[in-house]
Amino acid sequence: MRKRIYVAGHRGMVGSAITRKLSERGDCELVTASRAEVDLTDQASVSAFFERNSIDQVFLAAAKVGGIHANNEYPAEFIYENLMIESNIIHSAHKNDVNDLLFLGSSCIYPKLAEQPMREEALLTGPLEQTNEPYAIAKIAGIKLCESYNRQYGRNYRSVMPTNLYGPNDNFHPENSHVIPALLRRFHEAKIAKATEVIAWGSGKPMREFLHVDDMAAASLFVMNLDKETYENHTSPMLSHINVGTGVDCSIRELTETVAEVVGFEGDIAWDTSKPDGAPRKLMDVSRLKKLGWSYSTSLAAGLRDAYQWFLENQDSYRG
Numbered sequence: 001m002r003k004r005i006y007v008a009g010h011r012g013m014v015g016s017a018i019t020r021k022l023s024e025r026g027d028c029e030l031v032t033a034s035r036a037e038v039d040l041t042d043q044a045s046v047s048a049f050f051e052r053n054s055i056d057q058v059f060l061a062a063a064k065v066g067g068i069h070a071n072n073e074y075p076a077e078f079i080y081e082n083l084m085i086e087s088n089i090i091h092s093a094h095k096n097d098v099n100d101l102l103f104l105g106s107s108c109i110y111p112k113l114a115e116q117p118m119r120e121e122a123l124l125t126g127p128l129e130q131t132n133e134p135y136a137i138a139k140i141a142g143i144k145l146c147e148s149y150n151r152q153y154g155r156n157y158r159s160v161m162p163t164n165l166y167g168p169n170d171n172f173h174p175e176n177s178h179v180i181p182a183l184l185r186r187f188h189e190a191k192i193a194k195a196t197e198v199i200a201w202g203s204g205k206p207m208r209e210f211l212h213v214d215d216m217a218a219a220s221l222f223v224m225n226l227d228k229e230t231y232e233n234h235t236s237p238m239l240s241h242i243n244v245g246t247g248v249d250c251s252i253r254e255l256t257e258t259v260a261e262v263v264g265f266e267g268d269i270a271w272d273t274s275k276p277d278g279a280p281r282k283l284m285d286v287s288r289l290k291k292l293g294w295s296y297s298t299s300l301a302a303g304l305r306d307a308y309q310w311f312l313e314n315q316d317s318y319r320g
């Protein structure tokens with residue numbers, strides 16, 4: 001029997017990459033629903049969806065997602081929608097006897113000043129970064145939801161914590177997106193307009209680690225497919241999440257210069273220091289995942305070229 005796999009958030013950047021990988025594998029039946037069909041913040045609607053679809057496995061890649069500005073401006077939506085989406089899906093999965101689920105969290109679950117690189121054990125050891133604390137609290141609740149259903153009901157609900165992601169199907173909104181899509185679009189528009197200067201946010205000093213979304217999707221399938229004994233040997237019941245990243249970071253200034261080069265913008269870069277820097281550094285310790293046998297394959301330079309190519313080919317339809 002082919003497994004019926006539900007990808008929540010299949011139109012998003014990560015959900016669409018997971019869907020592509022599962023389709024390539026060709027050994028399962030995909031179950032999806034658009035937001036118009038099932039609003040994942042609506043408990044009754046999610047519960048009815050699980051009842052009418054026989055589901056074997058869930059990739060939980062649906063969430064309210066955005067960059068530093070969106071997190072800072074809309075904290076109520078970031079905490080409320082994320083708590084609702086993950087609670088509804090995880091609880092309905094359990095109620096309908098779905099044993100396998102993978103929850104996607106984020107590197108922002110770790111304390112603002114966590115020791116670098118950040119190990120899984122750094123969770124709940126200090127205060128969070130303020131610009132995204134509500135989102136981070138919701139993501140921590142997601143990990144704890146998974147662990148609680150595992151401990152009480154013997155479920156197999158796993159969590160991965162992605163570093164900052166980018167790639168095809170990203171959100172290119174000028175203010176609400178993450179740094180890479182924002183800069184790809186801004187430099188592109190400046191090149192077309194023959195502008196002499198582009199403004200980037202903050203001081204340029206923060207350090208960030210970036211992973212191409214196809215690598216993220218590959219890591220998600222890898223962790224989902226680990227046998228239970230292997231997963232449990234590398235995690236513990238109350239510290240069950242696994243970091244996903246490259247283990248390599250760069251400054252936002254270096255990133256900005258690289259994006260300008262990839263796009264072919266030759267003007268100046270100015271810094272708007274009235275915009276927040278956010279966490280000073282967020283480098284993942286990826287040794288848990290490496291020991292399990294997975295590492296990334298796309299370098300930042302190659303990944304940025306791919307993301308820019310996708311942007312050029314989808315100028316009529318990109319989000320933002």
Ligand SMILES: NC(=O)C1=CN([C@@H]2O[C@H](COP(=O)(O)OP(=O)(O)OC[C@H]3O[C@@H](n4cnc5c(N)ncnc54)[C@H](OP(=O)(O)O)[C@@H]3O)[C@@H](O)[C@H]2O)C=CC1
Pocket residue numbers: 008009010011012013014015034035038039040041060061062063064065081085104105106107162163164165166169170171178
């Ligand atoms: N992007 C990044 O840099 C990072 C992402 N992550 C995590 O990875 C996961 C995927 O993120 P990403 O793909 O980037 O995000 P996207 O915004 O690209 O995708 C999110 C998806 O969730 C869906 N969704 C959101 N709210 C609802 C709702 N109420 N009902 C139904 N569907 C809904 C969206 O639907 P619609 O298409 O209708 O909007 C969209 O398909 C998230 O859990 C995120 O927190 C973690 C670290 C970094």
Ligand SMILES: C[C@H]1O[C@H](OP(=O)(O)OP(=O)(O)OC[C@H]2O[C@@H](n3cnc4c(=O)[nH]c(N)nc43)[C@H](O)[C@@H]2O)[C@@H](O)[C@@H](O)C1=O
Pocket residue numbers: 066067068069071106107108132135136163164165175176177178179180182183200201202203206208252275276277278279
């Ligand atoms: C994935 C992650 O994403 C968010 O945290 P973040 O890492 O701070 O993400 P960001 O991509 O928005 O910014 C990274 C850095 O880049 C600088 N920066 C420069 N110029 C632009 C710019 O034009 N846009 C943006 N967004 N940032 C810019 C910006 O000032 C910051 O110093 C959280 O939502 C968090 O919850 C989360 O999970």
